Amino acid sequence: MKFDSLALSGAAPCPTATPVKLPASFRVQAQVPASLKKSSIALGISTAMLVPAVTLAEPEAAPSGEIEMKGVTVVERVIDHNPYAEPGAPYKAKYSGDARHTRPLAETPANISVLTKTQIEDSGYTDLRDILDAQPGITLGTGENGNAFGDRYIIRGQEARSDVFVDGLRDPGMTIRESFAVEQVEITKGPNSSFAGRGTAGGAVNAVTKQATVDYEFTKFSAGLGTDKYRRFTVDTNQVLSDTLALRANALYGSEDVPDRAPAERERKGLAFSGLFKPNADLDVILDYYGLRADDKPDLGSYLVGSLPNRKPAKDVPVYAQQQDFLESDVDTVTARIKYRFNPDLRLTNATRFGKSDNGYVATGARQTSTGAANPDGVYTTTSLSTHTGWQEVEYVANQTNLYWDKTLGGMKHEFIFGLEFSDHQVKNGVYNVSNSGQNCITGNGTTLNAWCIFTPSGSTVSGLDNLMQRNIKKGSWDQDWRARTASASVMDTVDLSEQWTAFAGLRYDRTTVSLKTQNTTTGAQTGDYEYTDGMWNGHLGLTYKFLPQANVYVTYATAQDVNGGESDVGTSSGYGGLVTYNGQAAGAKPEKTENIELGTKWNLMGGKLLATAAVFQITKSDVMEGANYDSAGTFNSGKNRVKGIEFGLAGNITDKLSGQAGLTIMESEVLESFTSANVGKTLSNFADKSASALLRYQLTPKFGFGGAVKYESKKYAGQPDTAAAYDSAGRYSQPIPSYTVWDLFADYRIDKRTKVRVNVANLFDKDYYLAGYRSGSFLYKGDARNAKVTLNYEF
Structure with missing residues (x-):
């Protein structure tokens, strides 16, 4: 069998396809060798087999008793490693990354807006503050002098600066948050305390991180x-070391001047590691580390001038940030998770951070x-x-x-x-x-x-x-x-x-x-x-x-x-x-x-x-x-x-x-x-x-x-x-x-x-x-x- 005509990562669909005719009694079984599991070809095949955008025609009985199988078409946009996205529709999340939402999002009686990894990448935004500011119903607040500067969100009019979660656990503190290790961002609109605990008056934000998997192997630069x-x-690399062990690593370096406001600037350095040990089909042991070093020279922008009703932002304000100004966030977290299935109807998860x-x-x-x-x-x-x-x-x-x-x-x-x-x-x-x-x-x-x-x-x-x-x-x-x-x-x-x-x-x-x-x-x-x-x-x-x-x-x-x-x-x-x-x-x-x-x-x-x-x-x-x-x-x-x-x-x-x-x-x-x-x-x-x-x-x-x-x-x-x-x-x-x-x-x-x-x-x-x-x-x-x-x- 040849794979070279298969569009693994976005190549154009085959303009023509020669039907493959098999005897009616012929049974097809697809088995992927273990050696193939660690290749991009295996990733393309497994993805193609799972997504509905890969169109396989219904078998059609030929007069001779043979089965005609039509060509396979792989659409580029379906190639997405996000396990929660709708296959073939990377802007749509099918599931929440929080397993406590047991039903697909389309069947969940709550307003949950989900931004998938693909949508975030297409937008060009990288800081969580910018990602959320682009969403309706969410506005930003400032560091009100006594309040620490950092990400401050307001959901449906209610403060949410302490209602940010990572993989379902509260992420306290006023820090700068980045998306380089994020699979998708979930915004729950409306009070959420039965899930999240105290606070969450207007809703909560949950960042779902990238996790190691034994299902496929890749490296993206x-x-x-x-x-x-x-x-x-x-x-972003996921390495399958064996059938039971996988490691995933994400690394980031980024810097820029604040557009048109230099010498104000931003710098980001990050590392995230995830290790999965899966000794059998019922037990997952996951260990994660996340580290971020954010170093900014902040620009507080403009200010209001004039008297009402003509009070408005000042125009053409020079960059007044001082050489010694800084805004720094250093974050280090370690999380251990255990998932165990006693039987199909009884499962236990535990997370410690x-x-x-x-x-x-x-x-x-x-x-x-x-x-x-x-x-x-x-x-x-x-x-x-x-x-x-x-x-x-x-x-x-x-x-x-x-x-x-x-x-x-x-x-x-x-x-x-x-x-x-x-x-x-x-x-x-x-x-x-x-x-x-x-x-x-x-x-x-x-x-x-x-x-x-x-x-x-x-x-x-x-x-x-x-x-x-x-x-x-x-x-x-x-x-x-x-x-x-x-x-x-x-x-x-x-x-x-x-x-x-x-x-x-x-x-x-x-x-x-x-x-x-x-x-x-x-x-x-x-x-x-x-x-x-x-x-x-x-x-x-x-x-x-x-x-x-x-x-x-x-x-x-x-x-x-x-x-x-x-x-x-x-x-x-x-x-x-x-x-x-x-x-x-x-x-x-x-x-x-x-x-x-x-x-x-x-x-x-x-x-x-x-x-x-x-x-x-x-x-x-x-x-x-x-x-x-x-x-x-x-x-x-x-x-x-x-x-x-x-x-x-x-x-x-x-x-x-x-x-x-x-x-x-x-x-x-x-x-x-x-x-x-x-x-x-x-x-x-x-x-x-x-x-x-x-x-x-x-x-x-x-x-x-x-x-x-x-x-x-x-x-x-x-x-x-x-x-x-x-x-x-x-x-x-x-x-x-x-x-x-x-x-x-x-x-x-x-x-x-x-x-x-x-x-x-x-x-x-x-x-x-x-x-x-x-x-x-x-x-x-x-x-x-x-x-x-x-x-x-x-x-x-």
């Missing part, structure tokens, strides 16, 4: 070059100010600089055990999951001691130099801007020592009530002990020592009705709660999720509670290759800890807000040649109750009422494909989380962040079955746009300017 000194090199991360930054902000420096009027408006600094050291251990038991009761088959989880998260926060000299201007009515201004009275940029503040930086001692120890138990069940009706239920109890110590960083004197224990019940109910073989409608209800002081990075700043204290003790505050009700429908179209979804939802968050006048009034749980909306989604193959991933979310947020009565009726901060995105790919020929992406966010307003966007005495929102629409393009060409080149152009029209704003408007995260990159992918 990727090299990218582009504008703004862009360089990125990755290696040890992790450590360090996040530190000194960054420069800017704001419009008036200065008394000499000019014809004696006063002029300029921009002065400020310092933002902090560090965070995180150590954690987590253990999660799940028992899967399929049992028929009352004539109905139940899929039970019993879970136990323990986690111990310890976080120390502090600041850097930064001394700045070189003041060059006077603000307010002072008479001596007291500030750093980046423009002269004539409007020109001052010389030596990148060293204007002449910083001297030294790491200071910790000021907050936070710890949360949680023990959890959960039970879930999925049961088919009939051929059309399926029910899901989940219940979880978390008991958490939170402790917080604070100290004076100058004297080392202890200023606070708080500890308390609280328990929380959360649940999730879902009901699905399959009214067509390929379509269903579902309704779901879910709750989430978060303990007092559930955020690790803000100490006693309760308005940002820190610990509420009263009379020198942890306050007797109730947990914040979130409830979500959602009605949705899912359609599995194009032979299962396209998933269309729609949902209407309402999230109500009560007992919100606003952070207003606790010492004088004791208003521990004074806030309440609501978000309601509708969301549409599409993922998969729209036609034989057109693939897509798209979504639209239309929402409305409102503060319903507040200690400050003027907050009632206001919108939430960094909340976009409307957001949409689409990524489309068209396979013009078997070798050439191209596509584009667009993302849109409506206007939003900066302010404090949960309480309300900032507003002035007239009730007008004072920190507006403009809406934006950004377009990207990409194209790829397969040179041969091993080699492929891809071109990405981001922000095609060089749009100035802003992702999020600081509460005072003193900085706005600026989206990347137009940039282009070329990536060469080679598979050995």
